[in-house]
Amino acid sequence: MNLKALSQHLGLSQTTVSRALNGYPEVSERTRERVMQAAIELNYRPNPNAKSLATGRTEHIGIILPIEQNLFMEPVFGEFMAGIAQCLAEADMDMTIMPTPRSNELQAYQQLAISGRVDGILISSPTLQDARVACLAESDFPFVLHGRTECAFPYSYLDIDNQGAFANATRLLLDLGHQRISLVNGDESMTFARDRHAGYRQALQEHGVTYDPQLVCSQGSMTEEHGFNSVSRLLLQRPRPSAFIVGSMILALGAMRAIRHHGLEPGHDIALIAHDDHLPYLQADKFDPPLTTTSSSIRAAGYEITQVLHAEINNKGMGHSQTVLPVELIVRGSTRTYKRPA
Amino acid sequence: MNLKALSQHLGLSQTTVSRALNGYPEVSERTRERVMQAAIELNYRPNPNAKSLATGRTEHIGIILPIEQNLFMEPVFGEFMAGIAQCLAEADMDMTIMPTPRSNELQAYQQLAISGRVDGILISSPTLQDARVACLAESDFPFVLHGRTECAFPYSYLDIDNQGAFANATRLLLDLGHQRISLVNGDESMTFARDRHAGYRQALQEHGVTYDPQLVCSQGSMTEEHGFNSVSRLLLQRPRPSAFIVGSMILALGAMRAIRHHGLEPGHDIALIAHDDHLPYLQADKFDPPLTTTSSSIRAAGYEITQVLHAEINNKGMGHSQTVLPVELIVRGSTRTYKRPA
Numbered sequence: 315m316n317l318k319a320l321s322q323h324l325g326l327s328q329t330t331v332s333r334a335l336n337g338y339p340e341v342s343e344r345t346r347e348r349v350m351q352a353a354i355e356l357n358y359r360p361n362p363n364a365k366s367l368a369t370g371r372t373e374h375i376g377i378i379l380p381i382e383q384n385l386f387m388e389p390v391f392g393e394f395m396a397g398i399a400q401c402l403a404e405a406d407m408d409m410t411i412m413p414t415p416r417s418n419e420l421q422a423y424q425q426l427a428i429s430g431r432v433d434g435i436l437i438s439s440p441t442l443q444d445a446r447v448a449c450l451a452e453s454d455f456p457f458v459l460h461g462r463t464e465c466a467f468p469y470s471y472l473d474i475d476n477q478g479a480f481a482n483a484t485r486l487l488l489d490l491g492h493q494r495i496s497l498v499n500g501d502e503s504m505t506f507a508r509d510r511h512a513g514y515r516q517a518l519q520e521h522g523v524t525y526d527p528q529l530v531c532s533q534g535s536m537t538e539e540h541g542f543n544s545v546s547r548l549l550l551q552r553p554r555p556s557a558f559i560v561g562s563m564i565l566a567l568g569a570m571r572a573i574r575h576h577g578l579e580p581g582h583d584i585a586l587i588a589h590d591d592h593l594p595y596l597q598a599d600k601f602d603p604p605l606t607t608t609s610s611s612i613r614a615a616g617y618e619i620t621q622v623l624h625a626e627i628n629n630k631g632m633g634h635s636q637t638v639l640p641v642e643l644i645v646r647g648s649t650r651t652y653k654r655p656a
Numbered sequence: 657m658n659l660k661a662l663s664q665h666l667g668l669s670q671t672t673v674s675r676a677l678n679g680y681p682e683v684s685e686r687t688r689e690r691v692m693q694a695a696i697e698l699n700y701r702p703n704p705n706a707k708s709l710a711t712g713r714t715e716h717i718g719i720i721l722p723i724e725q726n727l728f729m730e731p732v733f734g735e736f737m738a739g740i741a742q743c744l745a746e747a748d749m750d751m752t753i754m755p756t757p758r759s760n761e762l763q764a765y766q767q768l769a770i771s772g773r774v775d776g777i778l779i780s781s782p783t784l785q786d787a788r789v790a791c792l793a794e795s796d797f798p799f800v801l802h803g804r805t806e807c808a809f810p811y812s813y814l815d816i817d818n819q820g821a822f823a824n825a826t827r828l829l830l831d832l833g834h835q836r837i838s839l840v841n842g843d844e845s846m847t848f849a850r851d852r853h854a855g856y857r858q859a860l861q862e863h864g865v866t867y868d869p870q871l872v873c874s875q876g877s878m879t880e881e882h883g884f885n886s887v888s889r890l891l892l893q894r895p896r897p898s899a900f901i902v903g904s905m906i907l908a909l910g911a912m913r914a915i916r917h918h919g920l921e922p923g924h925d926i927a928l929i930a931h932d933d934h935l936p937y938l939q940a941d942k943f944d945p946p947l948t949t950t951s952s953s954i955r956a957a958g959y960e961i962t963q964v965l966h967a968e969i970n971n972k973g974m975g976h977s978q979t980v981l982p983v984e985l986i987v988r989g990s991t992r993t994y995k996r997p998a
Contacts, residue, residue, distance in 0.1 A: 316770045374752070381745045389937055392734035399755035403723045408754045410716070413741035428658045537937040564937045567909070571944055595731060595879040595906045602913055 324352055373406065375623055376432035378422050378446075379413045388536065389564060390591045390612050394438065394460070397616025405624055420449055427455035434627045436460065436619060441503050456626040458619050458635070461505050470626055470634045472619040476506050479608035479641035480513030480559065483587045486606070486643060487557045488521045492585060494529065496548045496555040498541065498565055502532040510561065510589075529555060536561060541568025542575075549576045549584075557585035557649075563596050566605055581648040590644075603647030610641045666694055715748065717965055718774035720764050720788075721755045730878060731906060732933045732954050736780065736802070739958025747966055762791055769797035776969045778802065778961060783845050798968040800961050800977070803847050812968055812976045814961040818848050821950035821983035822855030822901065825929045828948070829899045830863045832991060834927060836871065838890045838897040840883065840907055844874040852903065852931075871897060878903060883910020884917075891918045891926075899927035899991075905938050908947055923990040932986075945989030952983045 321328045326349070334341045334349035341349075375398075402409055410432050414422040423446050426432060434456035437446050444463045451457075451469045459471040480497075487495050497514050500507035511532060518525050531548065534540040541560060548555055549572065560569050566588035573580045580586050581603035590598045590607035592614075598605040622635045663670045668691070676683045676691035683691075717740075744751055752774050756764040765788050768774060776798035779788055786805045793799075793811045801813040822839075829837050839856050842849035853874060860867050873890065876882040883902060890897055891914065902911050908930035915922045922928050923945035932940045932949035934956075940947040964977045 316772065379741050381742055389731050389734065389935075392731065399721050399753070400723055403755035403757060408752055410750055410752050411741070412750045413745035415745060430658065535937075537939075539939060539942050542942065567938070568942075571942075575944070593731075595877075596909070597879075597881060600881050600884060600910075600913075602917070 320349075320352060320356060323356065324349060372431060372433055374408050374410050374432045375402070375620070375627075376410045376412065376426045376435045378419065378426060378435070378437075379411055380416045380419055381413050382416045389593055389596075390536075390562070391438075393591060393593060393611075393613045394616040397611075397613040397618075398436065398620045399616075400613075401617045401620035401624070405620075407624070420445055423449055424453065427453050434458070434623045436623060440505050442505055442508065454631070456623065456630060458623045458626060460615065460619050462509075463505060468634045470622060470636065472615060472622055472635075472637045472639070473506075474610045474615065474639045475641050476509035477513035477516070479589065479610070479643070480510040481517040482513075482641075482643045483559050483606075483608050484514045484517035485520070486645065486649060487559070487585055487587070488517060488523065490557075490585065490649060492557040493523055494526075494551075494553055494555040495523075495557045495559065496529045496545075497531070498544045498548075498558060498560040498569065499530065499532040500536060500561045501534075507532060507561065514559065536564050538564055538568040538571075541565035542572045543568070545569040545572035546575060549573070549578075555584075557587075559587045561589050563588055563590055563593055563598065563605075563607075566601070567596075570601070581650060586648040598644070599646060601648065603650070606646045606649040607644050608641050609644045610639065615639065662691075662694060662698060665698060666691060714773060714775055716750050716752050716774045717744065717962070717969075718752045718754065718768045718777045720761065720768060720777070720779075721753055722758045722761055723755050724758045731935055732878075732904070733780075735933060735935060735953075735955045736958040739953075739955040739960075740778070740962045741958075742955075743959045743962035743966070747962075749966070762787055765791055766795065769795050776800070776965045778965060782847050784847055784850065796973070798965065798972060800965045800968060802957065802961050804851075805847060810976045812964060812978065814957060814964055814977075814979045814981070815848075816952045816957065816981045817983050818851035819855035819858070821931065821952070821985070822852040823859040824855075824983075824985045825901050825948075825950050826856045826859035827862070828985060828987065828991060829901070829927055829929070830859060830865065832899075832927065834899040835865055836868075836893075836895055836897040837865075837899045837901065838871045838887075839873070840886045840890075840900060840902040840911065841872065841874040842878060842903045843876075849874060849903065856901065878906055880906055880910040880913075883907035884914045885910070887911040887914035888917060891915070891920075897926075899929075901929045903931050905930055905932055905935055905940065905947075905949075908943070909938075912943070923992060928990040940986070941988060943990070945992070948988045948991040949986050950983050951986045952981065957981065 317328055317332060321331045324331060330341060331349050334346045412422055412426060426435060435450060436458060438460040440447060440459055440461040440463045442464045447459055447463050447465055447469055451467050459469060462471050462473045484495060499511055502508050502511060515525050531544040534544060545558060558569055560566050569586055570580050573584045578584050587606045590609045591612040598607045659670055659673060663673045666673060672683060673691050676688045754764055754768060768777060769792060777792060778800060780802040782789060782801055782803040782805045784806045789801055789805050789807055789811055793809050801811060804813050804815045826837060841853055844850050844853060857867050873886040876886060887900060900911055902908050911928055912922050915926045920926050929948045932951045933954040940949045
């Protein structure tokens, strides 16, 4: 039974019944008791919007989705959302998703923050100077960023150690004797890709190997096609790269296809390392050869960042939570053999 | 500026200001004018919750997400959501996602329908006798189902022609001379998988080929690993299947690996057809050999079903919309050559 039906049953206005249910003082005690009695008998369920007006809490978190660069299209975003959903279910909270054109994005964040619809906001895929982060930090509205920026002011974030992960992957290849190591990275206007590039350069420098920008591909999306095209092109260089580090499992699919297309055998002629976000439908140990990976569950990150946001909402203004999760390097067959090119 | 700040500025209670803004009669005209004036000057943005109490519309649609069988983990669900998001942005609507344990699912649908939080609900992945559909149909709350059920009562749905698609794929293989055709299907408690199985049987029957249940695998999830395991096992049968139809592009990845693992060449020794939902990061024409597919954009389906729901909300009680989208059969290299086994 809803508010309308309950009001009709009682012969009272919806405004009066709503006020009675929410304990507003302008309703007499006798009316309040009559309304509450009927609500219990008739199995009335409170309208959460009305309730949120009274309690100031919606038990909703918000996510703004730019529709041009649709995050749902990224296979990893689904896993991230799965982790968020798991945590929300445990906290008995829901999520509001606002699809918004990029041109209206900042205004949408401001509107969402003052809308009273959500208690906190999650932001993902930050750029180095992310205007959304600056905008929300100014508004004092609870939010947590998945990733980091170079913004100077404090805010809460949860990130993985992208730089450390790609430094470790590069070190492994250098230790195996590789000198021509290619990096197929993500979009470097994003912090995660910039950090990965930095880790790669750092390891080269430690080993005294000259950094060659021609070995790095840092444009393009995380598609099988981009993995194929960029690795195909990089394999035409002479001396040929003997190893590749690629930013995702989907890129690795395309990389494998490109390596075979050149008549080469992955793991034998060419070493390959991919970053693995733990997509349940595409597992690194099931590749042929099994893939060496920098490994970090983006689902776990979704779960954890939602816990952080929940704490942020409960302890508003109590400081910021800044977490960087370590990334594991898992060595498998795709880097097992190294054959120095003739 | 929000309701609280506006009320403080005016020296009035939030209840009074809210009533004034929403045109409730118990507020004097003089007060109403004073409140509206201040709201405009101070750039007040209405609280959409308060607004929805007045208009009866939230401009939100709802999706309930069972957390055990997490739909976000399915790569196709992300694409479906991308289509929904696109349509919502154009209609200036948002979406509420309620993650819910399976044990509480039906209650969650009832609660969401009476909550006043959303104007309509989208349901996906139906079973043959789907309790959620029965429950919402009874409540008269606007909803649209992605897929169909065997329920007898009327309701709105949008589906693709799964039966026709898999009949066409099977016919193509039969016309090429294949007799031992394997089907690696999805979970057959779901209508889509049951329909695909029916299409496969229908085409065999038309061609007078005996149906062999041993050639059908209808358990397991849409993972690369399941594709590999089921095709590996089916390839041990004698006489060996010479063709496979698999339910998704991710299954096709595993099927290709299994075929090669048996020392066979996809498209040459073994024909392969996959259902393609148009995942942007994994394209059928980029497989090696390019994949023959039954092809249908799940993104377009997400867009279209949201349009149907929007119409359903606007024309409440005006009948039901039942759409079955055709599926294209696109012939590529993976079914080009047929070598009859010795």
